[in-house]
Amino acid sequence: MFAKAVKILILFVLFCANVKAQKQDTIVVAQDGSGKYRNIQEAVESVRAFMDYTVTIYIKNGVYKEKIVIPSWIKNVEIIGEDAFKTVITNNDHANMNKMGTFRTYTVKVEGNNITFRNLTIENNAEQLGQAVALHTEGDRLIFINCRFLGNQDTVYTGTEGTRLWFTDCYIEGTTDFIFGPSTALFEHCTIYSKRDSYITAASTSKDTKYGYVFKNCKLTAALDVTKVYLGRPWRPYAATVFMNCELGKHILPVGWHNWKNPENEKTVRYAEYMNTGEGASTKERVKWSKQLNKKEAAEYTVEKIFKINNNWYPHK
Template sequence: MKFYKHSVLFLLFVLFNCYLEAQVHDRSWRRIVNQEEGKWFSTQEAKNIAENVLLYQRDIGGWPKNIQMQIPLSKSEKNKLKLLKSDTKDITTDNGATIQEMLFLSKMFHQIPDEKYKTAFLKGLDYILEAQYDNGGWPQFYPLREGYYSHITYNDDSMVNILKLLKEIKNNTGFYSIKPSTTILKQVEDAFNKGVDCVLKTQYVQNGVLTAWCAQHDAKTLQPAKARSYELPSLSGKESAQIVLLLMDIENPSNDIKNAVVNAVNWFNKVKITGIDVKRTFRNRRITSKKIVNDNSAPPLWARFMELEDNTPFFCDRDGVKKSTLAEIGEERRNGYAWYTREPQEMLNKFDQWEKLNKIEISKKIENEYNVVVAKDGTGDYSTIQDAIYASKAFPYQRVIINIKDGVYNEKVHVFSWNTKISLIGESKENTIVTFNDYFDKINLGRNSTFHTSTLLVEGNDFQAKNLTVKNTSGPVGQAVALSVNANRCYFENCAFTGFQDTVYTAGEGFKQYFKNCYIEGTTDFIFGEATVLFEDCIIHSKSNSYITAASTPENQEFGYVFKNCKLTANNDVSKVYLGRPWRIHAKTVFINCEMGNHILPEGWHNWKKPDAEKTTFYAEYNNLGAGFQPEQRVKWSHQLTKKESKKYTKKNILGDEQKSTKGLWYEN
């Protein structure tokens, strides 16, 4: 009887251990990694899986994705993996790759402190640090692959997972059992901070208000970018939720982080969808049908993709054509993709407590509504320029001065027609930067899309801007306006306007505008429009062989563009630049006392294949200098002014609106 009892106990012991070693065979790799750490990680089964993990790791430090590490490998499969060690193709952090393997090795090391686990973990960490862009983002694959794989990737929480790992390591929370050296810890902290900064910079600004994020952002411009054919630039209801949870988990958050969280939460509350649910039909554990049904009792839903302009949900098949309802796309994409999510609810549930802990000041008392401060760090009256404009009085009796602290303001700024007498005063031209990257094909509103691309659009009369830079950073992709001025009596001093084609648009028949001591750069027709404009003491810089001006002066308007005491410069590889060509056939452009580099072509002017324009345009020069001033070789239909004729081009005659304030004429500032 005693022998029988011992035999039974021994049998139970063997069966229990067999159970321990076999209990995870039918589970996915993700579930194995994320199970609660315990004695299982010291079993032979865990060791066998760990050997697979080490084999799959490449010399660069990362792992390929979608590998079920728990599946036993044959001898030939192991040999093939050894031969692949130096291969860098398909190494990624997408779908949890690399992060999952590092977590598994950490749990193994905690139970079995074998140096090979530690070495592999630290090698993975080195890989992650190396893969980070200078701007703080991470691509989907590293080394970089062509196409959307090089975008900054929030998709499937790739970058958020990286930042979570770095945060645990830098804070020494004990979540990871392996501790890097002090030198590496400093690199980890720097990488985390840069990553968070990238997150803040990529938060999308919609009509001057921070909203959410796209699943992927361009690595250079930081703007929303396209991935697969059905993953178009959009605001993400899924990935954005995890980004906000990450920001909410940061200790002692900065004002920028607080501002990002509050605005994102406001956006999530604004775009949530109620009264519907997604009904799924299954067969053999696979979804065979999805359809939207009315259900007032269902918890809120959020769309995976929403329009950048107005948050409208949209859906796509593999043809990339937007549809307004899920039912409009084919079964394969409809059933095989997560078009709706409830992930934001977790973040919203935590927000109230987070808000109490972080003392957010939603509104501030403005001491002087005619003299306000914009500062990105939250120390001013407003954190965005557009918010300050929204709050400005309509048709004020006195000037509204908006002082802008140094910083990069990634926003489209619109000074509306009722926002007259607005002054935007930057802290410095070099460091007060307003930037955006809309361009013709991106706007895609038809033949007039150019006029919707501006970074700064001014429609309020008596506008002033000083000491700031306005950029369109879309690059050489066609028409892309930095500054659009469609208002009268507008004054710009010590400002820079940078872009490529169509940098500065000066609009308004009969309107007067004045640029003093400004820098303007571009490629083709980068100063264009119909207004009367005086450019004085400005630098006009050409970035390609093309045309500087494209005036569209109305027939009965006495002055078009007048450049006085300006300097015309160019990139070193630029040698064939025209002073102008006529957008409309009565174009008027005059250069007086200007220094012209040798990039200016001897003929000077071009008729834009409009022979009739040679009779109707007025292109003229007087007393210019430099290698680019060759009056005897100019086209015969241009003019060289006499001294008497040049005297007509005074500031008063050109800008001669006699509207006076108590401080003098508008153009005397």
């Protein structure tokens, strides 16, 4: 009897050890070989599918030239860089390369849900020969904290209707339509840098989605020779974009918004502003089909209301 009990205990200990071995809490990526993996994609692929616990992929400083996909079966993962300026994921695909088209040019594509990125740079450094996406998102409940997104045309593509994204303390740069897509996305305390006279946003919000892009307490800046930038133009007729309590540089045009050369869009777009400051914030010459929110309307733009789509989500740092 005693021997049987000991055997059961040994089997139980071995089982627990095996479970613990499979459960990776932190995975280190380092180009110098000091981590478990030398490239990021290998680390992502080592994560077990549909986990109910959080795994951290910690990436040491370095320039990682990779084209990364975080597949739909990966969830509850934090991808953390050692330093936002020194941990760089880069690639250089563009739309006119081998007839690639816009949506295959990404440097990082996120299909999974509940993924957090922190303290790193995602870059598409392709020559300006066509659209070139740095970040392509399809997952829901994605968080980006203290990250840098570098590119030219179409830098950040928020690619799936009904998904929710939160960008906080981030830097996003580009030339044309460099934040675009149908997702609901909240940008807080971000710097938005225009590299060319063009358009910042190109939302394609669906008719039935109340909130599209919401920028709160952000700073809009530009290169010295950039003087004519629109806040946005509608990629689809019901585009929704709001700038609230943001500092708008003098590069923002007095009219503010563009109809994408289609007057019919003026009847459906949902473009609004509230209490912005800076040389580009004057509303005297804004297009008549945009809106200035009153205090009561602005109060509707809370995290709880913005992100309440199919279920509640309260992102935090």
